[in-house]
Amino acid sequence: MKYLLVPSLCLATLSLAGGQNPSAVAIKDAHVVTVSGADLPKGTVLLKNGLIEQVGAEVTIPPDAWVIDGAGLIVYPGFIDALSTWGIPNGNPPAGGAARTAGGGAGAGTPATNQTRVRGPEDRPQTYSADRAADMVSPTDNRLEAARAAGFTSAATYPNRGIFMGQGAVINLAGERGRDMVLAQPVGQQVAFRVGGGGMGRAFPSSLMGNISYIRQLYLDLAQYKQAKKLYTAHPSGLQRPQYDHALEGLAESPRLLLPAEESQQIDRMISFGQELKVPFLLYGLHEAYKEIDQLKTANVPALVSLKWPEKPRNADPTEFPNYRDLVMRDQAPAVPAMFVKAGIKFAFYSDGLSAAPELKKAIKRTLDAGLKREDAIRALTLNPAEIYGVADRLGSIEKGKIGNLVVMRGPAFEDKSVIEYVFIDGKQFQPSKDLQQGPPPGGPGSRRPTFSEGEGRGENK
Amino acid sequence: MRLQRTLFGIAALMIAAFEARAEAILIRNATVLTITKGTVQNGNVLIQDGKIAAIGKGVSAPSDATVVDATGKYLMPGIIDCHSHTAIEGGVNEGTVSDSSMVNIKDVIDPTDINIYRGLAGGLTVSNVLHGSANAIGGQTEVIKLRWGKSAKEMAFEGAKPGIKFALGENPKRQGQPQQGLFNSGAAQQRRYPGTRMGVEEVIRESFTEAKNYQATWKEYEAKVAHGEHPIPPRKDLRLEPLVEVLNNQRYVHAHCYRSDEILMLLRVADEMGFKIRTLQHVLEGYKVAKEIAEHGAGASTFSDWWSYKAEAYDATPYNAAIMTRKGVTVSLNSDSDELQRHLNLEAAKTLRYGGLSETEALSMVTINPAKQLGVDDKVGSIEVGKSADLVLFDQNPLSNYSKALKVWIDGHEYFDRDKDLETRPKFQEDKKKLLEKEKTEGQNGSRNQPRPTTGTVQSTEESN
DSSP states (O other), rough: OOOOHHHHHHHHHHTTTTOOOSEEEEEEEEEEESSOOOOOOEEEEEETTEEEEESSSSSSOOOTTTTOOOTEEEEEEEEEEEEHHHHHHGSSOOOOGGGGGOOTTTOOSSOOOOSSSSSSGOTTTTTTTOBBGGGGTTTTTTTTTHHHHEEEEEEEEEOOSSSSEEEEEEEEEEEEHHHEEEEEEEEEEEEEOOSTTTTTOOEEEOOOHHHHHHHHHHHHHHHHHHHHHHHHOOOOOSSOOOOOOOOHEEEEEEEOOEEEEEEEEHHHHHHHHHHTTTTOOEEEEEEGGOOOOOHHHHHOEEEESSSSSOOOTOOOOSSSSHHHHHHHHHHHGGHHHHHHHHHOOOOOEEEEOOOOHHHHHHHHHHHHHOOOHHHHEEEEHHHHHHHTOOOTSSSSOOTTBOOEEEEEESSSSSTTOOOEEEEEEEEEEEEOHHHHHHHHOOOHHHHOOOOOOOOOOSSSOO | OHHHHHHHHHHHHHHHHHHHHHOOOOEEEEEEEEEOOOOOEEEEEEETTTEEEEEEESSOOOOOOEEEEEETTTEEEEEEEEETTTTBOOOOOOOTSBTTTOGGGGGGTTTTOOHHHHTTTEEEEEEEOOOOSSSSSEEEEEEEEOTTTTTTTHHHHHHHOOEEEOOOOOHHHHGGGGGGGGGGSOOOOOOOOOOOOOHHHHHHHHHHHHHHHHHHHHHHHHHHHHTTTOOOOOOOOOHHHHHHHHHTSSSEEEEESSSSHHHHHHHHHHHTOOOOOOOOOOOOOOOGHHHEEEETOEEEEEEEOOOOSSGGGOOTTTTHHHHHHHHTOOEEEEETTTTGGGGGHHHHHHHHHHSSOHHHHHHHHTHHHHHTTTTTTTTTSSOTTBBOEEEEEEESOOOSSTTEEEEEEEEEEEEEEEEHEEEHHHHHHHHHHHHHHHHHHHHHTTTGGGOOOOOOOOOOOOOOO
């Protein structure tokens, strides 16, 4: 546990004050897990100007660089959360703003609010497709510290309401201002199904088939919208102009669609649905994917696996007989990542509302216990999400020229005894507190799970 | 090269043919209830390539055929349920709008629903899975075969025309009136038109008028394009597309109805707008207007003996099915329930008592008649050579209260076997116990788990899969 005395004291004081930006930082002679290539059992990573200046066994360290003695330390690329609300304070877009209510779509003069009845798809119910996470992120989100304490340096973050939830952005989990955090946007449009209530007194859609038909209609409208605009631009004379549609503009910008799929038949259904819509798409959730390995492999769809493993409900009636399928899911879900590796299915992990560092660590550890190799878990938290989101040329591995995002640990990742010593974001150093690494985060729980909200299910008007 | 490929192709075909023949099943010495061609005592039925290949007393089978000894047992066609909400995920109704024809049951079939298996265990092989009755015009519907273990797509009954659900009477108008109690949460409830029976009629008229206008708009667009023009295309409207299909006789209308006045209303509206009602569902007062129903050519799918659970069900009679049958209507009995779909043979039996129908007429109610109504009577619904081998073997006359389904085949593939099911139960309970133990010892959620007794516990055999 040797430190170069003076610089590291400076380091310690300054980083406790919230992190300052030295011109260059070198982590010397540590075990470097590059992910993109072979591990360096004794390598040096040099960060300069927020980027990885150099990485190798022999690196020339500038004389004014701060040097961290890497003995006993392991350097990984900073972890990337593949689907989250990190960085959006309260996990929600800011309240108010008429521009953010549903509607403003074709066919409706006024946006549909809670008071107006939604007459159907033309009123664009629960559609926030034009909302951008990039506009909502702020370093003031009090969950960011906890995320860093779990080793996360970036995330694909999405707004969190409605059916079309808005456009995600890949962000760094620290920055001076919100806009400094944004790495890439838009990276995708997240969709969630809002189901329940039996329709009595509620707005369209209330059923799963209603949600699906609405999404289908919106994509049909998008195709027509694009064609109409093209024709009108080419020759407007004599033609009715296409009506501006805020929801469709947002949808048009989205490079990929994120569809929720937890159970086996949902996975099957969403694969068909995504293919029917003819858009690039990903699936998220995937706890029952152990039944759908062949289908996922054939479909070649990138997979986001939720770290919130299904568990026995806390307040379960002890006399109630558990469902066999639920028992199997609780047992088998953590084995899904290892199965994906074996089948060659590309996947990434996402936090799914887990916001405490020890929770996240334990969740990942369960996949290791179920057979996933550590390097594959690391890949699912680094290069895989970067590739899935098309930012692998600048993020996701320790390579010269990439963004200076690292997590430096004492002990291998996800082991109970391992501790995160430093996290680097854009080359700026953070020292996650031991408390956060072992206990719950400050403040409230934060985000909601953006997946199914199942209501009463079957047994209604027949 | 080409010769090689041809030879390979021939070889592959021969292997496939051999394998297909290896799937031949001979059901021997049963009382064969063909439904359409009488009953064959001590008869044999040969299944090959998923179809009924031969029926008779002296049917021969290839030497490698599986032989099922059905001595003392009864073979009938697989049961068909013309009104089902089984295996639907995420809500049976899209009740938020008056006309929800844009939604499609096909999108939300859940092939893992255990009720499919339980239906099989009662001899059910085909279900007409419908949207609920919350809307005057409901969603699109699908006919499925209960191919337990397959995917949703694989369960679709290929060749069955798609349908759409209408509903008349109390259910679709319930949301139009301010409600107390059950449906009123106390907050300002959005009232959804219609609130009256005349409103229900208007919804149907309006939607079909819109559909006709929509059809005309598209025809106009296509004419312009044919002329070489480049007009902006109209919006494709998923709500109106299925209604256009109804007008073009490409989609069947299944209409939930009760009272004679609304039945007549619907038949007249359909005639006026230029389409046909394929089936009237529930149609509990159908006996009052059986002549008009027969004239229109609609089928009737009704309950055996449900009565008075709503005001509009007050005038129901268990003689409904028999009376309509005698008036020339094709009548089926349906379940509209995951529970009832497991014993539709017993529902059929009630028409022996109420109406004095013959045994064949009774069983027709759940076999060839619903097949006719769904337009699949060329494929299923009776035991005839060339039809799909959708068959059920009962341990005695299926019209008896004591009868049990022993084996069920769909397309010649066995999907249910009672003995095999009972054999797998101990192992299944074992597996379940092991998982529970594992969970307990892994100590999830700490001390909140109550310790479970591990021996001598009476355990429910609810789930079999």
